[in-house]
Amino acid sequence: MLEIEELSKAFRGKKAVDRISFTARNGRVTGFLGPNGAGKSTTMKAILGLIRPDSGRALIDGRPYDRLSSPMRAVGAVLDARSAHKGMSAYAHLRALALTNGIPKSRVDEVIAITGIDSVKKRNAGSYSLGMSQRLSIAAALLGDPYNLILDEPINGLDPEGVKWVRELCRYYAAQGRAVLLSSHLMSEVALTADDLVIIGQGRILQQVSVADFVRQHSGNGIRIVSPDPERVRNVLLDAVPGMRVEMTERKESDPPRGYALHVTGAPLETVAQTLAHSQTVVYQFVQERGSLEDAYMELTHASAEYRSTLPGTRPAAAQSQTAKQSSDGGFVNGQFDEQQGRGR
């Protein structure tokens, strides 16, 4: 179990991590999500004693990291992919790490077989691709068969098979009753792997919730309609059920090539379908969709993204989401869809 209590750290006056507290419980995969620069790596390094926090502490199974009698047995950590000496072979690197904690040579061979770097174990680590280096880091983390796993963006550079393998590994470890802390900036991957979510932005915890609750909170009852005549659809639906909300949205890749996209909320699927059918309105696409987790996460962390980038030749977007929320109409007239920015609402 990993307990982080009121951890704070400032680098050169700027607070990287500001009094965060959370617990990664046993038997669950805790997803640690946040945009770049939010403080995820700083937190993990503070847990492992690499960074000394200004205040607060981090406990692993009830003790701080440097008081553990066998650190590799308590925690396995994947921090940086390229963290082996480039002149050493994988085997030497793993053997050196294993020797510090009294782990036998057979375990090194086992771990090499698990992570699949058997064929390159005698080559210098400088010649590895990113995927192989990532697997080497994971191998070093698994050496002690640890009670807790701390993974800092472990899927960077892995091919889909590797991504799936890491996901299975996390779930396997959690099923055995160990605690896994997994950090990422990809909501979709974390939603598949994790049980608990800790969302961090600009050094502060934005939300701490279980994945199931997050999914439930952000699953809307929306219906997506692509139609050639949005005005007609709108009028027909509003006549039938006055409380409905019909908004224009931006088109997606998967939409039919013609038509305008609408998002309808406030009425059940069957009502809308029957209303449109009775009024003989033509629609090209009619789909019930749940809220996108990615959108929910973006909305949550948009205000606390550290690095905002724009496409060359465009103006930077200033507080677009606030203006979008204020308009009640749904944006038919103003056309909130800004083609260049690529996002509506």
Added chain:
Amino acid sequence: MAAPRRGRHARPATDAADEWRPMKETQAQAEQEERAREEQARQSFQPQSFQPQSFQSVAPPPEPPSPVQNPSPAPASDTSAAPRTPAVLNTQNTRPRRPRARRPKPSSVPNGRLNLWGCIRSEFVKLFALASTYWLMGITLVLLPAGAAMSAWTVHWTATIDPQTGKTLNTPNPVDVADLWISVGGFVSTVAIVTGIFGVLAITAEYSTKSIQATLTANPKRLTMVMAKIITVSMIVFIVSFVGMLISWAVVAIMSNDWSVTQLSGREWRLPWVTLFGGAASLTLMALLAFGVGAICRSTPGAVFAYIAILTILPNILSIVSIVAKEFGWVGTIASVMPGGSIDRFLQMNVSSALTSSVSYDYFVPNWWQSLLVLVGWTALSVVLGSLVVERVDVK
């Protein structure tokens, strides 16, 4: 097996969507069912891709408790997800209980502990896995005898020359054995650069390749790590340089076989021991001094430059200042307690001979054992400062 699509797209075959039902029941119940199926799919998934036996012996997680009621008409439409786990659907708005988190079973890894001897062995593995170790130690083994041979030849040549006239003598003067011993250790202060680079690399290579993260994650006790590195570096450098001194001794002995050599006088009996062991010891002390400098700088080029500056550049500057300006004579004292000159002063044991100058100085110059203390003092200071820096500084 056909893997079920997990995540939010894992929808069962539509069973209830054909009929129109009031909104509240359908939505809530459909959501419950979907979530329950997702959870089953995630719980019961057996990771198949692990090869070694240690993982296979772990029992799968226990099945969730059997449901209270089962009102849904289509439990059998669960496709390939969970042959063992029963369908868990109930009318209350509670999701099926997850298996209680169990303590991890005893693993295949026997309980090892973090220990100093393990750390020392680990440092040996690391150093001997790198090519730079072999290069630097090889250069040491080559340079020491080469330098000794050149110095011995110079001694011999000096003995064949009349000091006043500069002409070759018919019968060469006998070669002072003290000079020969000094020539055995002649190149030690130069090879100190090589062993110093070895000491620097032992610590800065970790910082520059970010492998310090892996090292400190495996061993959070930083002083233990520093101690292990110090012990390892000293052992390797001492053994290699001692072997180098022995080879130099052999080379000089072979060269001076047919020269006429004086005997060791009574006061100089310590000279062989000081040369052999002291030469190896001073090279080890220099390696540790460079290690401390490397720990302070934590960057390979910076530390190597700082070390070479301490050894050669700084004493040069100080000597020039003390020579040029007579009133800065005290600067000469500072120059004479620099480590570079101290090595030679230690090894030469104040034996005045053809090789060592017998100029008298205005300022204090340490004699041989004082020079050794100077060396030890510098090394201790550098190592202590370096350990403090490594202990305190964050690894970003």
